[in-house]
Amino acid sequence: MNPSRGLRRSQTYGARAIWLLALLIAWLGMASAADSGNSQPPLRVPSNVAWTEDTVALASGGTAFRGLLLARRCNHCHGEEGFSSAATIPNLAGVDALSIWKQLEDFRDGKRRSATMQNIANGLSARDAADLGAYYAMLPTTSDPQDNRSFPQTMHDPAGATIAVRLIVFGDGRRGIPPCQSCHGPVGSVRGAPALAAQNGGYLQNQLEDFAGGRRANDINERMRSIARQLTDEEKTAVSEYYGAGLGPGVTAR
Amino acid sequence: MDRYYAPRCSASRCRLSSFSRIEVSPSREARIFGWPIRISCCEVVKNIGTRFKTIGFVLAMVLVGCTILATRYYEVDLPVWHFLGGGNGPDPATLHLRGEFVESNLGTAEDAAGSFTVRMIAQQYVFVPQCIAVPAGVPVRFRITSADAVHLLSFLGTNDALKALPGTITEATFTFAKPGEFTIPCHEFCGAGHYAMRGKLQVLPRDQFASLRPDERRTCEPQ
Numbered sequence: 001m002n003p004s005r006g007l008r009r010s011q012t013y014g015a016r017a018i019w020l021l022a023l024l025i026a027w028l029g030m031a032s033a034a035d036s037g038n039s040q041p042p043l044r045v046p047s048n049v050a051w052t053e054d055t056v057a058l059a060s061g062g063t064a065f066r067g068l069l070l071a072r073r074c075n076h077c078h079g080e081e082g083f084s085s086a087a088t089i090p091n092l093a094g095v096d097a098l099s100i101w102k103q104l105e106d107f108r109d110g111k112r113r114s115a116t117m118q119n120i121a122n123g124l125s126a127r128d129a130a131d132l133g134a135y136y137a138m139l140p141t142t143s144d145p146q147d148n149r150s151f152p153q154t155m156h157d158p159a160g161a162t163i164a165v166r167l168i169v170f171g172d173g174r175r176g177i178p179p180c181q182s183c184h185g186p187v188g189s190v191r192g193a194p195a196l197a198a199q200n201g202g203y204l205q206n207q208l209e210d211f212a213g214g215r216r217a218n219d220i221n222e223r224m225r226s227i228a229r230q231l232t233d234e235e236k237t238a239v240s241e242y243y244g245a246g247l248g249p250g251v252t253a254r
Numbered sequence: 255m256d257r258y259y260a261p262r263c264s265a266s267r268c269r270l271s272s273f274s275r276i277e278v279s280p281s282r283e284a285r286i287f288g289w290p291i292r293i294s295c296c297e298v299v300k301n302i303g304t305r306f307k308t309i310g311f312v313l314a315m316v317l318v319g320c321t322i323l324a325t326r327y328y329e330v331d332l333p334v335w336h337f338l339g340g341g342n343g344p345d346p347a348t349l350h351l352r353g354e355f356v357e358s359n360l361g362t363a364e365d366a367a368g369s370f371t372v373r374m375i376a377q378q379y380v381f382v383p384q385c386i387a388v389p390a391g392v393p394v395r396f397r398i399t400s401a402d403a404v405h406l407l408s409f410l411g412t413n414d415a416l417k418a419l420p421g422t423i424t425e426a427t428f429t430f431a432k433p434g435e436f437t438i439p440c441h442e443f444c445g446a447g448h449y450a451m452r453g454k455l456q457v458l459p460r461d462q463f464a465s466l467r468p469d470e471r472r473t474c475e476p477q
Contacts, residue, residue: 039468044358050348171379171450173439178379182447190378190402220350221375221401222357226384229476 047111047218049102051191059101059130067135070128073120082139083149087202087244091151094141097133099194103218104129112218141198152246153201160238161247167231167239168248175230180239183223186250192220201244208236346401346420349375355399361471362388368465370394376405376418376440379447383473385454389463390433397425406442407453415441430457 049055071078074092078084082093092100106112107121124132155161166172171179182188185195196204210216211228219225228236242248349355355375361383363371372394375382378401388394398407400418408415409428416424440451456474466472 040354040356041358041469041471043356046350046357048351050351052345052347171447173450173452176380176384176450176452176454178447178450182379182445182450188378188446221377222360222382223377223380226380226382226475230384 045111046222047102047106047220048109049105049192049220051098051220056098056191058126059098059133062097062101062127062130062132062134064131064134064138066128067131067133070124070132071135074132077116079147079149081143081145081147081149082136083145083147083151083198084200085148085150087150087153087200088206089200090203091149091198091200092136093139094198095136095194097130097137098191100133100136101126101129102192104132106218112216151198151200151244153241153244155241155245155247157238157241160234161242163235163238164242164247167235168242172230177227177230181249195250196243197248197250198246199243199248201240201242204243205236205240208240212236343399343419343421343423346399349399349401354397357382359471361473362386362394362466363471364466364468366468372396374398374407374418374453375401376407376444377401378403378445379440379451381405381407381438381440381451381453383453383475385456385474385476387456387458387463387472387474388430389460390430390457391460393427393429395425395427397423399423403444404442405440405444405451407438408441409455410437410439417442430455433457433459 077086077089078092082095083091103112103117104121104124105126107114107117108124110118121129167177168180171177171182179187180196183190183193185197207216208228208231211219211224212231214225217225231239344353344355350357354373360373360375363373365371370388370392372386372388374386374396376398396416398416398418399422400420402420404420405418406415407418414426414428416426418424434457436455436457438453438455440448444451454474
């Protein structure tokens, strides 16, 4: 029996294995090179918040009582019951904790612009923002008003109600506008999309115009910007006033 | 009461498929591929059809391979890759932070070789970008992923569709022959706003589609 025979055979198999391995590595390298070959435009990040499990746990794990104490610096504008006295300032009562947390983070990162709010958010930690979120989420939207809230406002153009109901309930499929209530409640909900049932009309209209004009661009994956760009001025006004009048679907403070 | 008599052993009674490999151990226990069976009379039948076994094995492997390739080609929901080490795509929660689906990189891109790639995100309940512009008569590569649920971007009037799965990049190349404006709705129920989830596809004649710089992205969103 020739002793070198077995050796040669094992060498052949070894060489084959190495060839196969080399081919595999080359293939993987080519596949990854093909994906990273394009040069990207300058990176634009809408918001540093990403709804990973850790972030959701942090943002939704606030303590409402601590939020109550922190909210004393918010009361002047947003009202002691979470309802503001001016229609252009948002109501915070009943807004979910994740939405409030995300907006405070974005104000602090400069991803959403407001001289007042950026200033205030700079003095809050992520934990503070979560506590405030827990507090405001707990505030009822159906209580007897004890403050001088501006909600609900009257609709300037009651004829806009038809347009508003259509957009809120059905959206407009021809233009790719989903119904408001599929994300903002009560039919569906999406992380970071606040309930609009008890929101002020003037504030909503400003936000829709800012989203459409690109002045506000902190929505993750351009969701609200894509929708607001499609809306006409008439529709923006109608939807905002309808919600501002406390007529929107969901829990309201009528 | 019938009693069972083992038949007498003869070659004509011993019918076996030539594809079966039957082994009888010294303890008279017959097995096919390791499974115990009852045989009628054959004393020792060993290694019948072993040469067919190799062919059978190779054929089976080829069939399995073809099935896997076919499911990848037709985008059937058979998550083979998920068992082999997870999806190939990015984390749906962090699409906007890094990777190729950041919002500044979405839309139609043209590389130095002149081939077109469209990158899109499907999410509840809009496609981003909502309006995409592509040249006609040229192969266009689509890369799409989902930020939340399963969506299906279907090109109305054709048999083409792209399934958008969270954590997975779906890629396909289409050539649009006819210029025009087409609706590309979501064709997989994805939630309350599904019925209004529609994108727009603008197919422009090749000579009207201005070439793009490598770091330029094109959409037809209203401004």
